[in-house]
Amino acid sequence: MQSRFDLRRCLDLNDACVLWCTIAELDGPGFERLINDLRLGVLGEDEFERVLRYRVLDDRKRSLLSVLLVKFALMSYYDISPIEVKIVREGGLKPFFKYRTEENRQIHFNVSHDEDVVIVILSKYEVGIDIMKSELPLRSRRPDSSVEESTERFLSNMKSTFQPSEWEYIQRDISRFMHYWTIKESFVKYTGMGLYIDPKRLLIISKRTAGDCSSSDSSLTLLEKTRICMDSEVQNCEIYSSNTIVTDYYVSFCLPRDRSENPSAHSSAIAEPPPSFDQFIHPF
Secondary structure (H helix, E strand, O other), X not given: OOOOOOHHHHHHHOOEEEEEEEHHHHOOOOHHHHHHHHHHHOOOHHHHXXXXXXXXXXXXXXXXXXXXXXXXXXXXXXXXXXXXXXXXXXXXXXXXXXXXXXXXXXXXXXXXXXXXXXXXXXXXXXXXXXXXXXXXXXXXXXXXXXXXXHHHHHHHHHHHHOOHHHHHHHOOOXXXXXXXXXXXXXXXXXXXXXXXXXXXXXXXXXXXXEEEEEOOOOOEEEEEEEEXXXXXXXXXXXXXXXXXXXXXXXXXXXXXXXXXXXXXXXXXXXXXXXXXXXXXXXXX
């Protein structure tokens, strides 16, 4: 029997909680029926329309899962119905949760996806998260070239977005590129400034092992802590990275550095997902 996921308890013990699942959860011929069923008591009309704006089925699945994961978590925290979880989107700003009064805006969240994985981070602090598969993106592969040639071309085109010291680490390794790319992206998403931050303004300055969490098979997941500079000024945040939270993917997430000390942070506890999702829930 699966235990009930308790986000409130998770965030009392940890700085953040990460949930993820794959679009395979929505495989099958009944997707259109599913989304119409969800329209009745789970999705708001704007959320329903947002999902259907995408023409490609997998894009619709990613959009729907992003909403469902956030709703699932916030339902747990506030003990409310899914339709009461209203995600507000205002031009140029990070989406946020609005519930009854301004005082209830205690939980921050951020969403990312790549290939077949959707991932969400929730915290009492400002957060940003990014995920990338540790290989050349399918969209960057050319049918007239080998994977090696396509990778070489991709890295050559992207080299200018990194500082020379960063490129010494990346070299010709696509996995290392994705590692550093997610670090920078998680910071950009943390700030909420999006395209206003050129990656070349950022410099990754340090890294070290910083903690652990447990996955569903009780294996240890090490987190690498990184600091980052923008315009030569060290930023007041910390970025945690791992390539073992989701197999074959790099995940990085950013939190403020001056958050209150939590002696239980980065514990190895884990919460079970509901029966309808085959995702893992990692507290940090």
